[in-house]
Amino acid sequence: DTAVSQTPKYLVTQMGNDKSIKCEQNLGHDTMYWYKQDSKKFLKIMFSYNNKELIINETVPNRFSPKSPDKAHLNLHINSLELGDSAVYFCASSRLGGYTFGSGTRLTVV
């Protein structure tokens, strides 16, 4: 059983499109996160939810909108995709400081 699963694993789309990435965790963790890894491998936090409530919102364009329907799911919707959005997006969950990451979604905007 995969602890933190993301779908899709790969996503290729044109500029201007709207797309969503889904994340689910079956660990019973209270907190979930989205991280972005750029082409130089640099990882930066984007959002964090705790029990469906937004607790961290870093400086991210408002084209990015997270949604957490319940504490096991945290989805990321991106409007009007731009070339610079191409990256690998990682979902993670944690409880009391123990982190588990998903395997990532490689988004390519053409």
Place this chain on the structure above:
Amino acid sequence: GDSVTQMEGPVTLSEEAFLTINCTYTATGYPSLFWYVQYPGEGLQLLLKATKADDKGSNKGFEATYRKETTSFHLEKGSVQVSDSAVYFCALSDPASYDKVIFGPGTSLSVIP
């Protein structure tokens, strides 16, 4: 704000060589410290962690000691293998900031036979 600095790579070593990857941090509170590893084409895996000063984390032959006096958490391994080739990330999580993890820039390691 909190930050993590790592030695720049890429690092290339011969098999069985000794590895050190330096990591220093800046934090206002009492963070936990981590090393994560990312193998080519894969996600991040926790390699080891330490939650308080003088703790030593260890796993798969890798070790790192939480040094509060020098704000460091250097990663070491006595004898690297080709299978250790990966990107290594030093990171901290600050309970005062909802445990968000802040990563260093990563150090790419290549081990050659």
